[in-house]
Amino acid sequence: MPGGSSFLLSVQAASPTLLASFIQPVQNGGVPEFLTIGHVTRDVQPDGSFSLGGTVAFAAVTASRLGLRAAIVTCADGQFLAQLPAHLPGIGLTVHPSPATTTFANQYYDGFRIQYLRNRAEPLHIEDVPGSWRSAPVVLLGPVAQELPLEFVMLFARRPGAIIAATPQGWLRRWDPDGRVWPTPWTAAEQVLPLLDVLILSHDDLLPFAAGNRAEADAILSDWSLQVPLLVATDGRHGATLFQHGATERFPAYPSPEVDPTGAGDVFAAAFLSHLYRHGDPREAVNFANCVASFSVEQEGTMGIPTLEMVEDRLRASL
Numbered sequence: 553m554p555g556g557s558s559f560l561l562s563v564q565a566a567s568p569t570l571l572a573s574f575i576q577p578v579q580n581g582g583v584p585e586f587l588t589i590g591h592v593t594r595d596v597q598p599d600g601s602f603s604l605g606g607t608v609a610f611a612a613v614t615a616s617r618l619g620l621r622a623a624i625v626t627c628a629d630g631q632f633l634a635q636l637p638a639h640l641p642g643i644g645l646t647v648h649p650s651p652a653t654t655t656f657a658n659q660y661y662d663g664f665r666i667q668y669l670r671n672r673a674e675p676l677h678i679e680d681v682p683g684s685w686r687s688a689p690v691v692l693l694g695p696v697a698q699e700l701p702l703e704f705v706m707l708f709a710r711r712p713g714a715i716i717a718a719t720p721q722g723w724l725r726r727w728d729p730d731g732r733v734w735p736t737p738w739t740a741a742e743q744v745l746p747l748l749d750v751l752i753l754s755h756d757d758l759l760p761f762a763a764g765n766r767a768e769a770d771a772i773l774s775d776w777s778l779q780v781p782l783l784v785a786t787d788g789r790h791g792a793t794l795f796q797h798g799a800t801e802r803f804p805a806y807p808s809p810e811v812d813p814t815g816a817g818d819v820f821a822a823a824f825l826s827h828l829y830r831h832g833d834p835r836e837a838v839n840f841a842n843c844v845a846s847f848s849v850e851q852e853g854t855m856g857i858p859t860l861e862m863v864e865d866r867l868r869a870s871l
Contacts, residue, residue, distance in 0.1 A: 575682065576637060578644035579616070584623035586615035586826065587688035589681065589704060590695045590722065591673050592626045592636065595814075596657035603853055604639045605656065607694030607719055610818035612643045613854045614844065615690075618826045618863070623688070625681050627673040627699070628653040639854075646682055650674040654697050656733075667733040675699045678707050690715045690829045692821065695722025702740055705747045715829055717750035719821050724757055735760035745779035750828070752821040755787040774798055782834050784824060786817050786845075794838050803838045806846035806870065812853065819848040819857055843867055 578584045588608040595605035608624045615622040623644030628636070632653040636645060655671040676699050691708050693700055699722065708716050723744075726736035735757075738744075745751065755769060762768030777783040777795035786792045791805040823844035827837040843866050847858040858866075 576643075576645040578621050578623050579642040580621060582621070583684055584644050584688045585620040585829070586612070586622045586690045586692070586822070587625070587681075587685055588612050588615075588622070588692040588694050588822075589625045589676065589700065590693065591654040591676075591697060591699050592624070592628055592632070593696060594632060594653045594655040594671075596655065596670065602655075604636075605815065606654070606696055607692075607721070607815075607818040607821070609640065610815035610848075610854060610857070611692055611694060611822035612640065614819045614822035614848075614857050615826050616643055617857050618823065618844070618860045620690070620826055620829075623685060625676065625685070627676055627680075629673070644685075646680060646685070648674070648676065648680045654699070656696075668731040669697060669727045669733055670731055672697050673699065675701065676704070678703050681707065689713060690825050691717065692825060693718040694818065694821075695720070697722050697725065697727075702743060705744050710747075710749075715749045715825055716747065717752060717821070717825055718744065718748055719752050719818065720744075721753065721757055721817075737761060741776065742779065745776055748780050750782045750784070750825065751776065751780050752784045752786070752817075752824060754817050755785045755793070774800070782828075784821075784834075784838060784841075786820050788813070788816075791842055792820065792838050794834055796834065801835065803835075803842055806843050806866065808846035808850055810849045811851055812856075813849050814853065816845045816848050820845040823863075840867070843870075 588611045590608045591606055592609050593606040594602045612622040612624050625646045627648045627650045629652055630649055633647050650673040652671040652673055654673045657668045657670050659666045723738050725733050727733050758769040758772050773785050778798050783795040789805050791803050794801045820841045824837045824841035827840040843863050848856045850856045
């Protein structure tokens with residue numbers, strides 16, 4: 553397991569943006585197979601402690617445990633930066649130091665969650681992505697707080713066998729002066745969707761824009777699916793829906809005792825993309841991702857994310 557001192561391995565001086573960026577190499581060297589970009593987060597727990605969060609953290613750990621060389625491009629403060637290798641062993645890291653780390657706190661009232669953005673790292677820049685990493689065959693854009701500008705979607709060349717994907721949750725958020733997080737329309741959707749191969753999101757992400765009406769949320773998803781080759785909408789214990797050019801197919805979830813649902817959608821996204829990359833069948837990939845996500849909710853944080861062997865055993869048992 554890499555230690556904090558080995559994390560600060562090399563200083564990149566290719567541009568002012570990269571001047572203070574640090575790199576932890578991808579496991580076994582070379583180009584990552586699975587690259588994810590966005591803010592890691594410091595998530596405040598009810599007892600005041602912190603845990604590592606963010607789409608990129610859950611997704612990279614998932615891809616790594618499923619056997620892919622994974623890497624993250626992110627932004628965090630120096631103290632949090634030094635802690636990342638212990639939480640993300642074997643995962644390539646490029647971290648642009650920032651005065652702050654993106655920090656979320658959740659408050660619950662009668663089962664309803666109110667989320668607050670307590671701090672926010674600097675936005676990421678395309679210069680933060682190492683040149684050699686730009687040829688990664690799977691790229692997942694995972695914004696959590698409007699930190700990825702449109703240029704990131706255009707950074708990666710479309711080519712056979714490569715997958716450019718996004719989870720748009722961070723583009724569907726705004727926050728008020730008190731930090732309370734509110735939904736906001738994805739104004740760049742029509743620009744972004746044609747540049748993607750896959751869009752993955754929670755069905756609930758769209759309910760605020762459909763007055764809570766599930767049929768209207770489905771209509772938005774159907775419209776978006778006409779602009780991107782593959783769209784997958786997750787729906788918790790109800791499973792997931794695959795959209796292909798407007799046609800839909802639903803896949804049931806795997807029953808599982810829920811301990812902590814945090815990050816399950818990000819685990820699903822990484823599992824879907826990993827299977828799609830290896831096997832090319834989106835229907836099989838949804839079923840596989842549902843199975844992987846069923847493990848992730850059984851323990852807290854990233855502890856429940858399974859290995860490929862564990863997933864294959866559960867898939868066989870379900871036949």
